[in-house]
Amino acid sequence: MEFYSSHITNLVEQLSRLPGIGVKSAQRLAFYILNMTEDQTIALAEAITSAKKNVHYCKECYTYTDGELCPVCSSPQRNHKQIMVVENPRDLAAYEKTGKYDGVYHVLHGAISPMAGIGPQDIKLAELMTRLQGDISEVIVATNKNLEGDTTATYISKLVKPLGIRVSRIASGVPAGGDLEYIDEVTLYRALEGRTDM
Amino acid sequence: MEFYSSHITNLVEQLSRLPGIGVKSAQRLAFYILNMTEDQTIALAEAITSAKKNVHYCKECYTYTDGELCPVCSSPQRNHKQIMVVENPRDLAAYEKTGKYDGVYHVLHGAISPMAGIGPQDIKLAELMTRLQGDISEVIVATNKNLEGDTTATYISKLVKPLGIRVSRIASGVPAGGDLEYIDEVTLYRALEGRTDM
Numbered sequence: 001m002e003f004y005s006s007h008i009t010n011l012v013e014q015l016s017r018l019p020g021i022g023v024k025s026a027q028r029l030a031f032y033i034l035n036m037t038e039d040q041t042i043a044l045a046e047a048i049t050s051a052k053k054n055v056h057y058c059k060e061c062y063t064y065t066d067g068e069l070c071p072v073c074s075s076p077q078r079n080h081k082q083i084m085v086v087e088n089p090r091d092l093a094a095y096e097k098t099g100k101y102d103g104v105y106h107v108l109h110g111a112i113s114p115m116a117g118i119g120p121q122d123i124k125l126a127e128l129m130t131r132l133q134g135d136i137s138e139v140i141v142a143t144n145k146n147l148e149g150d151t152t153a154t155y156i157s158k159l160v161k162p163l164g165i166r167v168s169r170i171a172s173g174v175p176a177g178g179d180l181e182y183i184d185e186v187t188l189y190r191a192l193e194g195r196t197d198m
Numbered sequence: 199m200e201f202y203s204s205h206i207t208n209l210v211e212q213l214s215r216l217p218g219i220g221v222k223s224a225q226r227l228a229f230y231i232l233n234m235t236e237d238q239t240i241a242l243a244e245a246i247t248s249a250k251k252n253v254h255y256c257k258e259c260y261t262y263t264d265g266e267l268c269p270v271c272s273s274p275q276r277n278h279k280q281i282m283v284v285e286n287p288r289d290l291a292a293y294e295k296t297g298k299y300d301g302v303y304h305v306l307h308g309a310i311s312p313m314a315g316i317g318p319q320d321i322k323l324a325e326l327m328t329r330l331q332g333d334i335s336e337v338i339v340a341t342n343k344n345l346e347g348d349t350t351a352t353y354i355s356k357l358v359k360p361l362g363i364r365v366s367r368i369a370s371g372v373p374a375g376g377d378l379e380y381i382d383e384v385t386l387y388r389a390l391e392g393r394t395d396m
Contacts, residue, residue, distance in 0.1 A: 005264040007249040014245040019230050020223065027288060032217050033246055034253055034262060041250040045243035047212040048231055051205040052239040055232055064232060066203040090225060
């Protein structure tokens with residue numbers, strides 16, 4: 001890419017670091033960006049830096065928010081005794097879209113994966129246990145239906161059951177191996193309705 | 199996406215305006231960006247704005263450059279009497295990678311496409327004709343081997359031939375319907391070697 005400009009080379013390099021974007025895609029994006037108006041490129045750049053600057057974890061559930069608490073955790077309309085445990089904020093968003101869940105969430109930011117060297121201490125599990133010292137009636141484990149998600153669910157179940165709190169797992173309406181965020185809303189809703197005790 | 203933060207919503211919206219990036223991909227990218235360090239996000243944002251700010255057309259061939267002339271046009275090692283006409287800077291880069299072409303280029307920034315409402319006046323054709331007033335021995339038309347590229351090639355041939363300048367078209371080593379930028383270097387080289395007069 002040195003045929004034109006070090007600025008383009010640098011832009012392509014920066015873009016190709018993003019997930020799912022190879023060198024060819026990065027080149028396409030770079031040339032597209034060069035064809036945008038200057039205002040548009042500034043808006044894009046500012047969206048990146050200001051999101052990074054202003055967005056942090058919700059103090060309660062660890063999803064992304066720009067306040068101290070996320071809208072779900074700060075809502076008096078939600079049932080704060082029911083906690084749905086998800087792997088990441090995208091899964092939370094997927095369940096929020098169903099409009100059928102009125103409890104709160106806990107975002108683990110990952111799942112236990114011995115293969116990838118991710119243990120219980122690498123995800124927000126201690127933070128979940130701290131929350132369970134409050135008045136909690138149920139923990140719904142909505143981790144993905146794959147090896148890591150199931151391992152994490154079993155681990156959580158073993159930790160939570162001794163506390164006398166109901167632990168449930170969303171039903172297998174979610175297909176095996178499926179990533180929550182790509183599932184349609186009806187399926188997600190049915191999986192919630194059909195949840196079974198663990 | 200209003201479950202977390204307007205900053206995330208805005209970032210997702212900005213990213214999903216880029217070509218080939220849908221809402222799901224934009225969400226993935228946004229969360230990836232949030233997980234980057236602040237320095238990394240600043241580097242990405244600055245790459246975008248500084249490329250847009252510093253990169254412009256080469257005064258001679260209209261590829262992207264940050265100088266007045268691109269490295270090819272300013273090189274005394276290149277044959278400035280031989281001009282290869284390409285649709286965009288990515289195609290120029292593809293031919294430069296072969297290392298087998300020592301002439302210069304002319305970047306049209308598009309191709310004639312009556313279907314898309316793109317006429318000869320919408321691409322850098324007048325600029326090519328201006329260059330041909332100098333001492334030029336050959337115009338090699340390396341537009342894509344599809345309807346628009348062939349139409350453009352024929353159009354250029356009709357304009358250039360009356361000037362007594364040789365006009366050639368790269369050989370059909372490039373597969374029909376193929377985009378130059380995805381072709382391997384050997385095929386590109388063979389297409390150049392096998393070029394025929396128009």
